[in-house]
Amino acid sequence: MIRFSEKEKRFLASIEEARLATASKSMPHVKPVSFVFMDGAFWVATDYTTRTFKNIKKNPKAAITVDVYRPGGHKAVLAQGKVDLVEEGAEFKKIYEVFFEKFEWVRRDPWKEKEAPFLKLIPVTKTSWGTS
Structure with a gap:
């Protein structure tokens, strides 16, 4: 398991948006x-109809970048890894509660198990700058 420093964890907890990269065979x-970064993994909600979901079904590898750009003070964490789909069960309920608490858009448009999955990106590599 990739370890994150306390400073990296605080940085990740302070940011709500990231960029997630997936790929099919060619694009x-x-x-x-x-x-949400929790228990050493990055969690992202998606829908079954998205390009992201379709890519993950074909290729369960992805990368995520969380960053803040300020001239002379850029901070970022980049992680690459394997993605598990979490559609139901105790793990789904646990992360859903965190998303519900953190994000207004979840409270406005809630969903249930098997209506929309979570992507659980488990890092196998990590690079950070300005956060360690």
Whole structure:
């Protein structure tokens, strides 16, 4: 398991948006996402109809970048890893509660198990700058 420093964890907890990169066989796809970093993994909600979901079904590897750009003070964490789909069960309920608490858009448009999955990106590599 990749370890994150306390400073990196605080940085990740302070940011709500990241960019998630997935790929099918031939074409990468990057999009902004809301995320939560919890228990050493990055969690992202998606829908079954998205390009991201379709890519993950074909290729369960992805990368996520969380960053803040300030001239002379850029901070970022980049992680690459394997993605598990979490659609139901205790793990789904636990992360859903965190998303519900953190994000207004979840409270406005709630969903249930098997209506929309979470992507659980488990890092196998990590790079950070300005956060360690």
